[in-house]
Amino acid sequence: MSENPIVVEATRGGRVESAHRGAGAVVDGDGALVFAFGDIERPVFPRSAVKAMQALALIESGAADRFGLTAQELALACASHSGEAGHVAGAAAMLAKAGLGEDALACGAHWPLSAEATRALARQGREPTPLHNNCSGKHAGFLCAACALGAPSEGYEAPGHVVQREVKAALESVCGEKLDETRRGLDGCSIPTYAISLQALARGFARMATGRGLAVQRAAAARRLLAAISAHPFLVAGTGRFDTRAMHLLGGAAITKTGAEGVFCAALPQLGLGLAVKADDGAGRAAEVMIAALISRFIETPEGFAALTRPKLANWRGAEVGEIRPAGLLAG
């Protein structure tokens, strides 16, 4: 792995306790590189950061219109949600519109990402179902797309299924990078994930935001998805989560999306820019500070945004012990 710079530090008692290296790219709608650090050509698994691109097939297949999916449901199709009541109900409603139940979901079950939602389930003596999986909205979207395409719902998560082939083709076309099985890994929710360079990911988000280089129908689908995400930031993540807080604070000026293992992507629609970062070590806390710092470079952010750019660390009694902050070329 290449020698990426230190871009985030965690401090304690005025001393740097831990440090994170990473890479990042900012690209415009024409594909021009506006800003970059570290190795942005190495393919990295984007994981959940590209859910909006993976949802293009949901609209382009005609499923969104055929099943009358709302903007809330489109946002949920692009979500890594916390498994709170609204998320679970929304994913169930999407499946119902396609005449399916939660047993059709192939994502597997896990306790909600939200600790409070997990404890609420336990208090009720319940166990999690696949609807609580943070990817249940995306999977409900895949199932809607399978129905609209006249394909079997069984096996919709496999690389050879028409839905996953459409998803892969959309990713290749939007990001402008060839993806094949040598770049394929298995994601946490059992669908394929294809490694893509950060430069191509940033280019893809710039194209999603501007429509540049996309066919008219795809550009409209991208616009519709980003508008749904921007209007419903709670549904894309959840209470207290970075994406929800950031989009609430920035009100349409940025669309952000987390991915596992330290990936974060964003689009700045008013500037027509796409952003993509990856923390070498896979740390989510580092990716959050990286993307927040990058966003702050390009748009005016409100005062409250500092809680995302430079989050304070507190101990169990609430005393401040340190902070996480941008470092090196992302500092200042």
Added chain:
Amino acid sequence: MSENPIVVEATRGGRVESAHRGAGAVVDGDGALVFAFGDIERPVFPRSAVKAMQALALIESGAADRFGLTAQELALACASHSGEAGHVAGAAAMLAKAGLGEDALACGAHWPLSAEATRALARQGREPTPLHNNCSGKHAGFLCAACALGAPSEGYEAPGHVVQREVKAALESVCGEKLDETRRGLDGCSIPTYAISLQALARGFARMATGRGLAVQRAAAARRLLAAISAHPFLVAGTGRFDTRAMHLLGGAAITKTGAEGVFCAALPQLGLGLAVKADDGAGRAAEVMIAALISRFIETPEGFAALTRPKLANWRGAEVGEIRPAGLLAG
């Protein structure tokens, strides 16, 4: 921060998805460096990895004998426990022996580290107390020491309290490194944590294991604590945790202790060696693989130990998606 080597990788689909850098030292009882990688001179916060050294005052103050603390209770004083029933009951029993209740604990409350213990509490409609804090055994030990020293129990967590002064003096002497307030941070449980070099931490664990360079009484106290930990690995961590699994598998050949932010220490009593590692980025998964790989270099490990040296990564349906493995000079 210095340029430490990549020593752990996380893979997915045969590709390195994330990588961790770090440093480590192996030192013998005479203080001679046996093996090292990365910067082992930079002071790092050892956090919970030095709880056994912090517990020396519990024995040297006479508290352990005066209150008739069992080996189980001594292990709990050195624990970062999961908040399971046995841990909570043990910490409460220690406090009761000193005539105190859980309200004397200054560590703060948090939901148990064990997800299952957290859900069990929630199912019972209960909330966590300071007894569920992973450090409650250590704090109960501090309170026992305060009582034995005739010091007030109030404020026992502050740097100027006699208990914390004794703890600091023991750390300085055992590790052989001068600690002052410029090296001080506030730990998660509200006690001071002092930055110490990895070389000094490894030296300290070698001395704890061998008694070399320690006064007779201190050597006996160290022996008693390490024996208690080794006999009760469940109490030091909990179900499924690295320390518990490693010590069960190695049966006395290694004593291991995790610390927050990617620190891990160990002692190999039969070889008289002390080990200390820190992952630059603070990742616990990296520190676990680093210390497991180091241990495997020096002692014969059973087959099951590979689950710690090279843990498999599975998705929500249980399919293997990759692994975490030693890399670079820790590989092979």
